[in-house]
Amino acid sequence: MSDTNATFEKDPSLEKPITIKFLVLFALPTMIGMLGMGIFGIVDGIFAARYIDAYALSAVGLVMPFVMFSLSVGFMLGMGGNALVAKEVGEGRFKHARRDMTLISLASFIASVLLTALGWVFPDVVLNILGVDADVYHLAHEYFMVLLPFMPLAAIGIVLQQFMMTEGKAGISMLATIGSGLFGVYLNYLLIYQLHMGLRGAAIATGLAYAIPALTGTLFFIFNRRGNLYFVLPKFKWFVIKQSAINGVSEMFTMMSASISGILMNNVLMDLDGPMAVAAVGIASGAFGLVANTFIGFSSGIAPIISYNYGKGDTQALRKLFSQSVAINVVVALLSTVAMFAFTDFFIGLYDIDPVIYIGGFLMTLPAYTMAVDAIRILALGGVFMALNTFASIWFTSLNDGVRSGIIAFLKGFGFDIAFIFILSSWWGVTGVFLSTAVSQVASLIVAGFLLFRYRKVYNYA
Numbered sequence: 001m002s003d004t005n006a007t008f009e010k011d012p013s014l015e016k017p018i019t020i021k022f023l024v025l026f027a028l029p030t031m032i033g034m035l036g037m038g039i040f041g042i043v044d045g046i047f048a049a050r051y052i053d054a055y056a057l058s059a060v061g062l063v064m065p066f067v068m069f070s071l072s073v074g075f076m077l078g079m080g081g082n083a084l085v086a087k088e089v090g091e092g093r094f095k096h097a098r099r100d101m102t103l104i105s106l107a108s109f110i111a112s113v114l115l116t117a118l119g120w121v122f123p124d125v126v127l128n129i130l131g132v133d134a135d136v137y138h139l140a141h142e143y144f145m146v147l148l149p150f151m152p153l154a155a156i157g158i159v160l161q162q163f164m165m166t167e168g169k170a171g172i173s174m175l176a177t178i179g180s181g182l183f184g185v186y187l188n189y190l191l192i193y194q195l196h197m198g199l200r201g202a203a204i205a206t207g208l209a210y211a212i213p214a215l216t217g218t219l220f221f222i223f224n225r226r227g228n229l230y231f232v233l234p235k236f237k238w239f240v241i242k243q244s245a246i247n248g249v250s251e252m253f254t255m256m257s258a259s260i261s262g263i264l265m266n267n268v269l270m271d272l273d274g275p276m277a278v279a280a281v282g283i284a285s286g287a288f289g290l291v292a293n294t295f296i297g298f299s300s301g302i303a304p305i306i307s308y309n310y311g312k313g314d315t316q317a318l319r320k321l322f323s324q325s326v327a328i329n330v331v332v333a334l335l336s337t338v339a340m341f342a343f344t345d346f347f348i349g350l351y352d353i354d355p356v357i358y359i360g361g362f363l364m365t366l367p368a369y370t371m372a373v374d375a376i377r378i379l380a381l382g383g384v385f386m387a388l389n390t391f392a393s394i395w396f397t398s399l400n401d402g403v404r405s406g407i408i409a410f411l412k413g414f415g416f417d418i419a420f421i422f423i424l425s426s427w428w429g430v431t432g433v434f435l436s437t438a439v440s441q442v443a444s445l446i447v448a449g450f451l452l453f454r455y456r457k458v459y460n461y462a
Helices: 020-051 054-090 094-121 122-128 138-164 170-194 198-223 236-249 249-273 275-312 316-343 345-349 368-383 383-398 404-453
Strands: 356-361 361-364
Touching: 020 054, 020 138, 020 170, 020 198, 020 249, 020 275, 020 316, 054 094, 054 138, 054 198, 054 236, 054 249, 054 275, 054 383, 094 122, 094 138, 094 236, 094 383, 122 138, 122 170, 138 170, 138 198, 138 275, 170 198, 236 316, 236 404, 249 404, 275 316, 275 345, 275 404, 316 345, 316 368, 316 383, 345 368, 368 383, 383 404
Parallel strands: none
Antiparallel strands: 356 361
């Protein structure tokens, strides 16, 4: 079963007893890295709101669903391919793992380039689908066209970060992500505040920040030849790409559905209350995105451990992984929900959105502020459900069961999200749009719980 040139019979970074301490420490660099990614993901919006205007914030919010759609390829092949490669490492097939890792990385970059080219050729079509109207068209078009060429770098960065976790180098990935975030903050300050480049500066800052994880991962796998994984001459195998795509289809569905529901939500909000409603949901999405990235960081951080022990056939380790991971997710989710309620005003203040203003001698509450408060707190209520949904999806992906993982993500994103946006917005307007996300998470958890219970004996994790 093992390759003749295997470096180790076992991977020392993954071959440890399953304890809560081990899981938290192993996933912590990924959690911090994802949190850093979430922070620098909202930097454009913060600088746009503070140093340009609320319409610029709205333009950034309208373009973000396309960015998420573009990154879905990276998440699909990164998570799905990493599950396959980590399983091969667990089986001791290191030569295959290296070849497959190289092929998957190359395929993800090429796929992202092709998707970027479509956006470059048909920008007006894309912006129209995103819900951009005449009020923000110029701002959105400028931001979109400058940021677009950097998308392949962002996608390959995501893929290589996943492989670095399997190689036991999540700390390097974390530092690269944090470094890119700090670099993005500095560039936003320099290009927007000091050089007055507007949203063009914001797009350049974010695009260059994307390059840091991509460059770090590329250089690591080129020059580090002592570990289990490094770049080699790839051998094209359609099965590897297909299996990686099947394994990671749920992650693609998650990103794509978030993109599509974001587009739909923005279109509905534009019809209901205009750009200020989109700006408010952009603020709330930024806050909730930090929480969501914490969940994603933990579950994706322990994914190599799951795939490795599945490859080894260690069912006792899988049982411990499952029970302890569920407990950790619940605790982290509850703490995150409390934090979102406690720091609502602080987060909105980052965008320089004042709660009140004097108009004609009367103290008036600003609509954007009120909507942002409602959106943040409603989204927070769905935190625990989202944490468990995220874990369930990544759990099946790590077991190389892309079908079950895909069912959870597909129903949540393309079924429940879209249905509840239409239904609840017709009942309660803007508040209903915000509430749709939390209700969708509850419905999705029912499906996820059924699948976890149904297949517990198939994979022997409970």
